[in-house]
Amino acid sequence: MTRKRYWLMKSEPTDFSIEDLERVRTEPWTGVRNYQARNFMRQMQVGDGVLFYHSNTDVPGIYGIAEVAATAYPDPTQFEKKSKYFDEKATREQPRWELVDVSYVRKFAAPVALEDIRGHADALGEEFALIRKGSRLSVLPVTAAQWKLLLSLEKK
């Protein structure tokens, strides 16, 4: 048993928000079509902590916490012709894309905005992919120290 790790996962709230997760409790994280992000999901273990990030919104930032509820398995949407995530090169014998299930933990009273996060770039480190220039990675690792710092930015 490896020890608990931490991640950050982005979603556009018009697509799927922390409120949606609160309602459904557990959700398969469909639609990741980036190999680096997929590879991070393959490393996830049940119980790992997830920062739920809203992108493409008025105040981009972390809106709450979730946790990994199931380890990686093939993303079914890659096989669904009508899905916007359909991938004609994927087969059931040789899937390309995987996902994890994510469960709701809690919602922040106020988001930890990207702007605030940038203000702590020195402490977070320049290798932190969320604020690295040009990085668009939608699933990324967070160290225990970064996790602690980011949670401390939550307005009480």
Place this chain on the structure above:
DNA sequence: GCCAACGTTGGC
């Protein structure tokens, strides 16, 4: 293997 063209992400 190179690289131009294209599509996507995501902040602003």
Place this chain on the structure above:
DNA sequence: GCCAACGTTGGC
């Protein structure tokens, strides 16, 4: 809506 940065595709 704009656009910089990035990843992928496909011709050669």
